[in-house]
Amino acid sequence: MLDGVDDDVFESLVDTVDRFARNRLIPAERTVEQANAVPEEIVAEMRAMGLFGLSTPQEFGGIGVNAAQESRLIEALCYASLSFRSLIGTNVGIGSQGFVMDGTAKQKARWLPGIASGETVASFALTEPDTGSDAGGIRTRARRDGSDYVIDGTKRYITNAVRAGVFTVFARTDPDEAGADGVSAFVVPADTPGITVATPDRKMGQRGTKTSDVIFDGVRLPETAILGGPAMLNRGFRTAMKVLDRGRIHIGAMAVGQGQRMLDIATDYALERSQFGKPIGQHQLVQGLIADSQAELHAMRALVRATAAEYDRDGAAVLGASCTKYFCTEAVGRIADRALQIHGGAGYMCDYDIERLYRDVRLLRIYEGTSQIQQIVIARRTLAGRSH
Numbered sequence: 206m207l208d209g210v211d212d213d214v215f216e217s218l219v220d221t222v223d224r225f226a227r228n229r230l231i232p233a234e235r236t237v238e239q240a241n242a243v244p245e246e247i248v249a250e251m252r253a254m255g256l257f258g259l260s261t262p263q264e265f266g267g268i269g270v271n272a273a274q275e276s277r278l279i280e281a282l283c284y285a286s287l288s289f290r291s292l293i294g295t296n297v298g299i300g301s302q303g304f305v306m307d308g309t310a311k312q313k314a315r316w317l318p319g320i321a322s323g324e325t326v327a328s329f330a331l332t333e334p335d336t337g338s339d340a341g342g343i344r345t346r347a348r349r350d351g352s353d354y355v356i357d358g359t360k361r362y363i364t365n366a367v368r369a370g371v372f373t374v375f376a377r378t379d380p381d382e383a384g385a386d387g388v389s390a391f392v393v394p395a396d397t398p399g400i401t402v403a404t405p406d407r408k409m410g411q412r413g414t415k416t417s418d419v420i421f422d423g424v425r426l427p428e429t430a431i432l433g434g435p436a437m438l439n440r441g442f443r444t445a446m447k448v449l450d451r452g453r454i455h456i457g458a459m460a461v462g463q464g465q466r467m468l469d470i471a472t473d474y475a476l477e478r479s480q481f482g483k484p485i486g487q488h489q490l491v492q493g494l495i496a497d498s499q500a501e502l503h504a505m506r507a508l509v510r511a512t513a514a515e516y517d518r519d520g521a522a523v524l525g526a527s528c529t530k531y532f533c534t535e536a537v538g539r540i541a542d543r544a545l546q547i548h549g550g551a552g553y554m555c556d557y558d559i560e561r562l563y564r565d566v567r568l569l570r571i572y573e574g575t576s577q578i579q580q581i582v583i584a585r586r587t588l589a590g591r592s593h
């Protein structure tokens with residue numbers, strides 16, 4: 206059972222994040238889009254609010270929310286552009302949770318305080334040019350050399366690599382094992398010799414977020430750099446899966462925040478815009494678009510809350526996390542499409558926020574496990590008769 210923070214502290218935090226998203230972040234969205242960067246003063250404000258340390262345990266200086274609380278806070282934050290969330294996303298999720306779940310006491314003490322304060326940005330380096338969905342097939346090698354390991358390989362689309370102070374790098378430590386069982390996770394300080402971070406990728410949406418290739422060329426590390434220590438040799442794939450499970454609930458919450466935003470925008474537009482002598486919101490076909498989005502949003506929110514509660518109760522929710530990511534991210538795609546449709550021709554114009562939000566949410570169906578990967582997890586566990 207993950208306790209999280211006290212109710213009154215938590216409610217005031219939700220209120221603070223909600224106001225920050227509406228009053229500070231939304232007005233900055235167009236600047237971020239144009240500059241393809243989040244202003245440094247906003248990064249500093251997010252640090253000061255403790256957002257980088259939301260999920261870091263309090264003993265390491267974080268706020269220490271549980272999954273249910275994290276999902277409500279992320280929903281509130283993601284009423285604004287997903288680009289802001291991306292800044293804290295790796296520290297709250299995939300970049301930190303490996304340390305929290307499987308790190309040694311030394312690794313936690315060394316890295317978690319900086320991750321919590323935001324001084325250290327943590328990146329998760331799993332994906333490669335030839336390995337995305339087939340995470341067990343990674344080719345980056347960690348070759349044993351005396352008591353050291355030497356990492357060679359290229360990682361792709363690594364979020365926040367340009368800012369990273371530490372990478373969790375997944376590499377093959379058993380060259381004779383082609384699948385998941387030969388993979389270990391390494392804690393790699395970003396200033397280790399042999400690491401090159403490439404120019405950030407140009408993307409369809411979520412401008413202001415930074416993803417890049419990271420090249421590891423003869424990066425030498427002691428065996429104590431294995432996440433969880435040498436006893437975790439060849440156990441890194443499981444760490445990655447556990448981290449991604451929690452991340453999938455978080456992404457469901459992002460979809461809820463964006464879904465609410467787009468429904469609100471579409472509703473406002475339906476009330477303002479008139480055709481055939483009355484506001485378009487009074488036409489039943491437009492009402493159908495609004496009703497379908499509202500119903501799906503209710504289902505998404507309920508699913509995120511139920512799965513997060515299950516996670517906090519049981520310490521895992523593999524089936525629920527995949528159902529949540531799959532349903533919520535597909536549904537938010539439909540909400541985006543309907544919201545744009547309600548705007549008519551205006552929705553296709555860059556002057557309207559919906560055009561940008563429509564592009565931004567497209568990524569949710571892809572990263573941290575595509576919809577098709579979620580279908581595989583859901584079907585496998587269902588066919589195996591598992592309810593978790």
Ligand code: COS
Nearest residue numbers: 331332337338339340341385443446447450523573574578
């Ligand atoms: N939690 C803990 N352990 C898990 C797990 C989970 N959620 N999922 C799998 N494992 C364990 C399995 O139990 C198995 O161990 P045992 O052999 O001891 O039972 C091991 O990991 C291998 O699992 P499996 O055989 O299911 O691995 P596959 O290679 O078939 O891969 C999928 C499974 C496809 C689900 C996995 O590769 C995946 O999630 N891919 C998507 C990766 C992704 O999200 N990438 C996004 C980029 S990272 S931001």
